[in-house]
Amino acid sequence: MHFGPILSAMRRNKVGAFLIALQMALTLAILCNALFIIRQRVVMMARPSGVDEANTFSLSNQWVGSPEQIGAMIRGDLAALRGMPGVVDAYATNAYPLRGGGWSEGIGLAPNQKHSSAHTARYFTDDHALNALGAHLIAGRNFTADEIRERSERDKAQPGVMIVTKAVGEKLFPDGSALGKTVYVEDQPIVIVGIVDMLKTPWVSNAWAEKFVENSMLDPYIFISKQYSYIVRAQPGQLDAVMQAAQKKLFEVNRNRVIEKVRSYAQIRADAYRNDRALAIILGTVSAALLAVTAFGIVGLTSFWVTQRRRQIGVRRALGATRRAILAYFQTENSIIAGVGALLGMALAVGLNLWMVQALEMQRLDLLYVLCGAVAVMLLGQFAVLWPALRAASTPPALATRAS
Amino acid sequence: MLKMTHLAKVYRTEVVETYALRDLSLNVREGEFVAVTGPSGSGKTTFLNVAGLLETPTGGQYHLDGEDVSKLGDDARSRIRNEKIGFIFQAFNLIPDLNVFDNIDVPLRYRRMNGAERKKRIGEALERVGLSARARHYPAELSGGQQQRVAIARALAGTPRLLLADEPTGNLDTQMARGVMELLEGIHRDGATIVMVTHDPELAVRAQRNVHIIDGQVVDLTEEPRFHGVHAEARQASA
Numbered sequence A: 001m002h003f004g005p006i007l008s009a010m011r012r013n014k015v016g017a018f019l020i021a022l023q024m025a026l027t028l029a030i031l032c033n034a035l036f037i038i039r040q041r042v043v044m045m046a047r048p049s050g051v052d053e054a055n056t057f058s059l060s061n062q063w064v065g066s067p068e069q070i071g072a073m074i075r076g077d078l079a080a081l082r083g084m085p086g087v088v089d090a091y092a093t094n095a096y097p098l099r100g101g102g103w104s105e106g107i108g109l110a111p112n113q114k115h116s117s118a119h120t121a122r123y124f125t126d127d128h129a130l131n132a133l134g135a136h137l138i139a140g141r142n143f144t145a146d147e148i149r150e151r152s153e154r155d156k157a158q159p160g161v162m163i164v165t166k167a168v169g170e171k172l173f174p175d176g177s178a179l180g181k182t183v184y185v186e187d188q189p190i191v192i193v194g195i196v197d198m199l200k201t202p203w204v205s206n207a208w209a210e211k212f213v214e215n216s217m218l219d220p221y222i223f224i225s226k227q228y229s230y231i232v233r234a235q236p237g238q239l240d241a242v243m244q245a246a247q248k249k250l251f252e253v254n255r256n257r258v259i260e261k262v263r264s265y266a267q268i269r270a271d272a273y274r275n276d277r278a279l280a281i282i283l284g285t286v287s288a289a290l291l292a293v294t295a296f297g298i299v300g301l302t303s304f305w306v307t308q309r310r311r312q313i314g315v316r317r318a319l320g321a322t323r324r325a326i327l328a329y330f331q332t333e334n335s336i337i338a339g340v341g342a343l344l345g346m347a348l349a350v351g352l353n354l355w356m357v358q359a360l361e362m363q364r365l366d367l368l369y370v371l372c373g374a375v376a377v378m379l380l381g382q383f384a385v386l387w388p389a390l391r392a393a394s395t396p397p398a399l400a401t402r403a404s
Numbered sequence B: 001m002l003k004m005t006h007l008a009k010v011y012r013t014e015v016v017e018t019y020a021l022r023d024l025s026l027n028v029r030e031g032e033f034v035a036v037t038g039p040s041g042s043g044k045t046t047f048l049n050v051a052g053l054l055e056t057p058t059g060g061q062y063h064l065d066g067e068d069v070s071k072l073g074d075d076a077r078s079r080i081r082n083e084k085i086g087f088i089f090q091a092f093n094l095i096p097d098l099n100v101f102d103n104i105d106v107p108l109r110y111r112r113m114n115g116a117e118r119k120k121r122i123g124e125a126l127e128r129v130g131l132s133a134r135a136r137h138y139p140a141e142l143s144g145g146q147q148q149r150v151a152i153a154r155a156l157a158g159t160p161r162l163l164l165a166d167e168p169t170g171n172l173d174t175q176m177a178r179g180v181m182e183l184l185e186g187i188h189r190d191g192a193t194i195v196m197v198t199h200d201p202e203l204a205v206r207a208q209r210n211v212h213i214i215d216g217q218v219v220d221l222t223e224e225p226r227f228h229g230v231h232a233e234a235r236q237a238s239a
């Protein structure tokens, strides 16, 4: 359209135009970084854990007093749980995927290695664990019942076998299968007898743990501790009923316990990603608010300009401008401002991201987000300008002859 | 050129109805220079606004250049204003954000004229009003008389058939007013039809014909014999 005269007219209102362009630029910069972060979180929150989450729950058990026979008591509980109708399988453990807290361990390729070759989460399990988790063994074998040992927190005895995730195997032996290999944990030799395709660590929403989030090792241990968890997998559709019944059953077996935090995996997942979801919601809200503020800014400034230029709009109408032409004038003016804002904003967005990459170990911003953000800001401008521009277009041409 | 019959214009607000024009009939022929006089509030500006298609009459008929324009839609009226009519306002009404060149360019752009043609016309119009040297100046940098000459150049550049002026000298001193009047007379000589509202009797007598409006009605018509002669010849020639 009439680019030239619109530009020269804008030169005489440049402060307002520049401020709006700047506001649009900042909106764009923050918007696309925020959307990028939100998207990353959403992708992260959707990652599978390797557990049959739909049918599985955890139950935290604490014994009252100082019982001597914890090993036997655990075996008793497990026998009772596994015998319940609707239960697929159950096991006792120190930690489980997405729990939030757990043990981490270093695996070495030789004894007395200074730095471990792979960093992993360490789960104490038994021969029922894979079935109870719904984890898939892709090589080797499960533990056998006679491999299961009791182990307390101070005890370092190793039965000499373990199962690891595929990620651990690949980390330790990038050039071949880890199956059957001997590795070292706490400087004791252990043979990898099985490999599961996936089992996340307890720490899925944590920057430092992100590097080994796929690395888990399973030990054939009954965990002798006053406090530990049971993982129970129910038949499809039976989860709620089994969650209720399991607590009752355990109290029938032994009343001297406190059962806390009976959590379905849906709950465990929600708890694990609580901060990420909160961040996504906050960023989303801030982005929406920012868009609204920018839109109102455009509406405000354009309305002001329309009022200020009422007379010249009347003159333009008198000189032959159609309503459409007046509308187009303000739309073009806004596109110019938004275009400058978008260019500036794209540079700012990339700059902001580069800073976050350096300072906060963020990922590089996908340029598609910058482009989409630019289009969004341009559209926002056109949307916001519409109402004041329509008002301008309705200016009567007779205004040119009537004193203002 | 301009034929109004029983024209009425009523302004309705919630409290009052103002009859700005009532039963106004007037015929302005091609090439005439008509001065419109009348007391303040008598309806002169309203008449000019209706004549220039800035406002629609509430009754009666208006034929412009043989076309019934009383019932046209907004876009068609905009187009006629743009192509056939030139406006000169008392308050000049230049666009303050645009320089002289761009001001004259405004109606030409609405006509979608190509750049070279616009440039040529703007140059000619500026030369005609003697302001070629001021093309890059802004209105605020010009005197009132110069501003009005820019406004005349803006009206001229579109080579309108009908020039409407509402007290074009109302804001100017006598000397500047004389300059503007001379310009208008020149434009008239070149064939344009001019209708000019004025308070100044001295200017009014320089027109070929005076129309007096009182209370929204044409009450007095003085047509100079000189004009009759010219027009009669023209009619004969075209017959």
Ligand SMILES: Nc1ncnc2c1ncn2[C@@H]1O[C@H](COP(=O)(O)OP(=O)(O)OP(=O)(O)O)[C@@H](O)[C@H]1O
Binding pocket: B011, B012, B018, B019, B020, B038, B039, B040, B041, B042, B043, B044, B045, B046, B047
């Ligand atoms: N938009 C409007 N709404 C209501 N009344 C109006 C409007 N415009 C004009 N009028 C009224 O119509 C009448 C004629 O006004 P108009 O402006 O045509 O007078 P005028 O002859 O041009 O006066 P002046 O010599 O002072 O310019 C006046 O009574 C005026 O108050």
Ligand SMILES: [Mg+2]
Binding pocket: B044, B045, B046, B166
């Ligand atoms: Mg008037």
